[in-house]
Amino acid sequence: MLQPLFRARALPFGLPRIIRLTALAVGLLGGGGCSEPGKQAVPIPVAGPNRISVPKAGVFPEGIQYDEAGKRYFVSSRTTGTIGVVGDDSVYTEFGRDVPAVSGNRLISTIGINFDAPRQRLLAAVSDNGFNPNFVNQPTRGKLAALAIFNSSNGTLTKFVDLGALRPALMHFANDIAVDRDGNIYITDSMSPIIYKVDRDGNNPTVFLEDPRLGGTGFGLNGIVYHPDGYLLAVKTNDGTLFKVPIATPSSFTAVTSSQSLTGADGMLLYDPQTLLVVSGGQRTVFRMRSTDNWATTSAGGSFATGPATGPSVGATTITRRADDAYVLYPYGAASPRFAFVKALF
Numbered sequence: 001m002l003q004p005l006f007r008a009r010a011l012p013f014g015l016p017r018i019i020r021l022t023a024l025a026v027g028l029l030g031g032g033g034c035s036e037p038g039k040q041a042v043p044i045p046v047a048g049p050n051r052i053s054v055p056k057a058g059v060f061p062e063g064i065q066y067d068e069a070g071k072r073y074f075v076s077s078r079t080t081g082t083i084g085v086v087g088d089d090s091v092y093t094e095f096g097r098d099v100p101a102v103s104g105n106r107l108i109s110t111i112g113i114n115f116d117a118p119r120q121r122l123l124a125a126v127s128d129n130g131f132n133p134n135f136v137n138q139p140t141r142g143k144l145a146a147l148a149i150f151n152s153s154n155g156t157l158t159k160f161v162d163l164g165a166l167r168p169a170l171m172h173f174a175n176d177i178a179v180d181r182d183g184n185i186y187i188t189d190s191m192s193p194i195i196y197k198v199d200r201d202g203n204n205p206t207v208f209l210e211d212p213r214l215g216g217t218g219f220g221l222n223g224i225v226y227h228p229d230g231y232l233l234a235v236k237t238n239d240g241t242l243f244k245v246p247i248a249t250p251s252s253f254t255a256v257t258s259s260q261s262l263t264g265a266d267g268m269l270l271y272d273p274q275t276l277l278v279v280s281g282g283q284r285t286v287f288r289m290r291s292t293d294n295w296a297t298t299s300a301g302g303s304f305a306t307g308p309a310t311g312p313s314v315g316a317t318t319i320t321r322r323a324d325d326a327y328v329l330y331p332y333g334a335a336s337p338r339f340a341f342v343k344a345l346f
Contacts, residue, residue: 048322049088050343056092057337059084060131063113063124063176063267064329064341066322067152073320073327073341074122074152076110078131079334083110083124083150086341096122096148096155103160107148108135112176112223112267112318115152116183119200122150125174125187126160131334145172145189149202159202166207167192173219176267176318178226180247188221188234195221195234195245209250214243223268223278223318233276233295235265240280244295260287260300267318269326275301277326277344279319284309286319286328286344302346306330319344 052073061084063076073086074095083096098107108128115122126146128135135141145164150157164172171191178186183200186208193215197208214221219237226232232245233256240262245253264282271277276289276298290301306316306328314330321327330340 048325048327048343050345052086052088052090052327052341053338054086054090054092054340055338056084058334059092059331059339060334060336061329061331061339062109062111062317064318064320064327065113065115065122066320066327067115067117068322069117074113074115075329075339076113076124078109078111078129079133081107081110081126081132083113083122083155096124096150096157099157102157103146103148106140106144106146106160107157108132108138108140108144110148111174112188114177114179114185116179117152119183120152121158122152123177123179123185124148124150125177127173127175129173142171142173142191143168145174145187145192145196147174147177147185147187147196147198147202147205161198161202161205163187163189163196163198163205166196166205167194167210170194175222176224178224178232180226180230181228186224186226186232188224190219190221190237193220195224195232195250209245209253211251211253213255222266225268225270225276227270227295228273229294231295233268233270235262235268235278237263237265237282239263240265242278242289242298254296256291256295257297258289258299260289260298262287262289266316267329269319269321271321271326277319279306279316279328281306281313281316284313284316286316286326288346304328304344304346306342314340 060079061075085095110124128140128144147161149159173190185198187196195209222237224234242256264280269277286304288302291298327341
């Protein structure tokens, strides 16, 4: 159930409480109710629930994106390869699935997703690391890296782009996705030190950047976001290194100097140009990172614990924005009867 509009609540981001409440009052009493002729009143966003628990077994989602206009969450699935939709009522509906004529029946596990609202499409990284019980001992195991493109209006799979074929001799795990201002798509590979690029039409896959510094032992590159100043921020799980990768000159990428260990980093959200939220499953924490020098350096500006240091882990993987809030995905596990979205309160 939605919280009442004026209920006191923690404000994880943005302006101080008194300023935001004043702005809210102005919107209700002045600027919102009587707009100028020819101008449409700006709707006041209603706070979302602190937690949405979804009683759906066998999904084991890795990625999450919120559709503000549609008031729905998109989630991926490591165990089925489908895309699902969830509302505030906690009802899960299958939205996008494999279309053999398009994908060659290789939509094995959907991992990171990106909702590209301006182009009405949902992008999903596709891999095979053995979580889908319907695909056992397949030649795709540890070799599949692909991009699936869905029509976000009806869930139709429109394109399937093979990325692993660019480096067939290597191991692959397509993980996360970013989209630049021109609609070009960037995908990280956690098993090879590669960032792929696919053009805005979903064609011409290329190796955008390949460098041994992006890899290492175990899981390498993971979360990736696009910064409006023309570069990517990408993080490694194994050692927590955060990289800044210029779009125009990717080979000139640099490591961001950080005072906070980001080991175990997974998904990320660029909340604003100076604020990056990083989910570390290994540390059971979401770190709010700040930068005042265009991401040459960064430091922690708060954190949100996703669970106690001991005991069962919720397995938090990534995070999405909803209005002024951010929601963390809690998959729990492959055998869990549910999963959840939890508001990050810093």
